[in-house]
Amino acid sequence: xxxxxxxxxxxxxxxxxxxxxxxxxxxxxxxxxxxxxxxxxxxxxxxxxxxxxxxxxxxxxxxxxxxxxxxxxxxxxxxxxxxxxxxxxxxxxxxxxxxxxxxxxxxxxxxxxxxxxxxxxxxxxxxxxxxxxxxxxxxxxxxxxxxxxxxxxxxxxxxxxxxxxxxxxxxxxxxxxxxxxxxxxxxxxxxxxxxxxxxxxxxxxxxxxxxxxxxxxxxxxxxxxxxxxxxxxxxxxxxxxxxxxxxxxxxxxxxxxxxxxxxxxxxxxxxxxxxxxxxxxxxxxxxxxxxxxxxxxxxxxxxxxxxxxxxxxxxxxxxxxxxxxxxxxxxxxxxxxxxx
Numbered sequence: 098x099x100x101x102x103x104x105x106x107x108x109x110x111x112x113x114x115x116x117x118x119x120x121x122x123x124x125x126x127x128x129x130x131x132x133x134x135x136x137x138x139x140x141x142x143x144x145x146x147x148x149x150x151x152x153x154x155x156x157x158x159x160x161x162x163x164x165x166x167x168x169x170x171x172x173x174x175x176x177x178x179x180x181x182x183x184x185x186x187x188x189x190x191x192x193x194x195x196x197x198x199x200x201x202x203x204x205x206x207x208x209x210x211x212x213x214x215x216x217x218x219x220x221x222x223x224x225x226x227x228x229x230x231x232x233x234x235x236x237x238x239x240x241x242x243x244x245x246x247x248x249x250x251x252x253x254x255x256x257x258x259x260x261x262x263x264x265x266x267x268x269x270x271x272x273x274x275x276x277x278x279x280x281x282x283x284x285x286x287x288x289x290x291x292x293x294x295x296x297x298x299x300x301x302x303x304x305x306x307x308x309x310x311x312x313x314x315x316x317x318x319x320x321x322x323x324x325x326x327x328x329x330x331x332x333x334x335x336x337x338x339x340x341x342x343x344x345x346x347x348x349x350x351x352x353x354x355x356x357x358x359x360x361x362x363x364x365x366x367x368x369x370x371x372x373x374x375x376x377x378x379x380x381x382x383x384x385x386x387x388x389x390x391x392x393x394x395x396x397x398x399x400x401x402x403x404x405x406x407x408x409x410x411x412x413x414x415x416x417x418x419x420x421x422x423x424x425x426x427x428x429x430x431x432x433x434x435x436x437x
Contacts, residue, residue, distance in 0.1 A: 102364065108135070110195065110372045112159045114379070117194030119161040121187045127176055128164040135159055163187070181398045188391050195376030199322070202369040204315035206362065211305040219247045222300035231296055232280040234273065241270035250299045257284065263293040322373050330377070384415025 112134060119132050128147065135153035142151045153159075165175015176184060216222070219239040224231065233239075239247050242256045260267065266281045284293040306314060380388045393408055 106364070106368050106371060108159075110198065110368065110375055113194045113198045113372070114191040114375065115159050115161045117190035117192070118163065118187060121190035122161070122163050122176070125179055125183045125187065126174060127179060127183075127187065128172070128174060130162040130164055132161050133159045181394050185391060185394045185398070188387050188394065189380075191387055192376045192380050195372045195379070196319075199369040199372040199376070200315055200319050202365055202372075203318045203322075204311055206365065207306060207314050207318070208308065208311035210362070211303050214302045214304055215250065216300040216302070217249050217251075218300070219250050219253055220300040221297045223298045225296055225298050231282050231285075233269070233271070233282065233295065233297055236273070236300075238272040239269060240272060240277065241268075243267050243269075253295065257293060257295060260284075260293075319373070322370055323377070326370075326374055326377055384411045384418070385413075386415070389415055 115132070119129060122129050131149045131151060133151045133153055135155055136159070137153045137155035140152045140154055142149060163176050165172040165177045165179075167177075172178070176187065179187075221233050221235055221237045221239070223235060224233065239253060241247055242253070243260055245256045245259075247253060247256060257263075263284050264286070266283055269280050269282065271278060271280060282295075285296045286293050379386050380391075382388045382392045389412065393403055396403055
């Protein structure tokens with residue numbers, strides 16, 4: 098199941114990326130031979146007036162075949178014949194679409210769900226234990242647990258963890274409806290983790306945001322994720338990240354699998370994070386990636402000429418290095434999988 102979910106999420110992200118290249122190419126009337134959803138053998142094909150649209154057997158992303166992308170290609174009205182600014186837009190459009198997808202997801206989540214603000218006071222919000230009744234009620238303010246003072250919600254967990262003889266009755270001083278009283282209850286044991294808890298959750302308020310507020314908050318969330326990914330990338334380049342912490346396709350499958358256990362919202366949020374990840378990766382000034390091609394277009398816009406044959410060789414070398422990197426990361430994923 099987690100493999101299918103991973104394929105679906107990565108497929109959507111890559112498809113959106115390729116859609117950016119396709120739409121921008123069409124905007125500038127650059128011929129597009131094929132727009133494919135998926136990879137591998139063709140399952141269904143529709144021959145459009147200017148473009149072939151196909152569904153392929155392996156549901157992983159897709160690709161767009163833009164005419165004139167090869168450096169030696171002299172196709173009339175092809176990619177290489179277009180002005181540098183148009184080629185720049187076509188190349189960067191995939192990354193822009195990845196960022197737009199991520200931002201749209203974050204905006205949708207913030208606008209539709211709002212924000213949960215937890216009351217820092219030790220007030221019982223809900224009774225979450227259904228196996229047995231406990232004397233605590235919604236709205237109770239917890240003042241002490243076994244004589245230990247409680248000032249905030251965080252103190253409850255700390256205090257429960259520090260108690261001796263957790264299987265014995267505990268006296269809890271509460272304020273209920275303006276009156277203080279002492280109740281006695283047993284802690285609840287989680288057999289899986291061997292930990293004890295009271296069986297209550299905090300009081301919280303759901304704050305809803307209007308469109309304007311959601312636009313701003315989504316941008317702040319986008320920036321936070323973007324900066325975190327950049328910082329991780331800097332650590333990786335500087336060699337400050339352990340080999341075990343680097344993940345590739347197999348690692349992503351495991352991450353998606355864990356996220357799926359936490360619900361649909363977590364998977365949707367993860368899609369936004371991965372979309373930003375892929376956007377940043379493609380923007381890196383590395384040969385064969387969009388970012389590498391963009392560098393040469395920028396040089397051309399600055400009137401700095403680079404021999405096309407040299408550029409082609411650089412891109413081919415980049416493709417080989419990327420394949421080596423993929424093999425290394427995949428092997429690392431297998432090693433981490435066996436280690437666990």
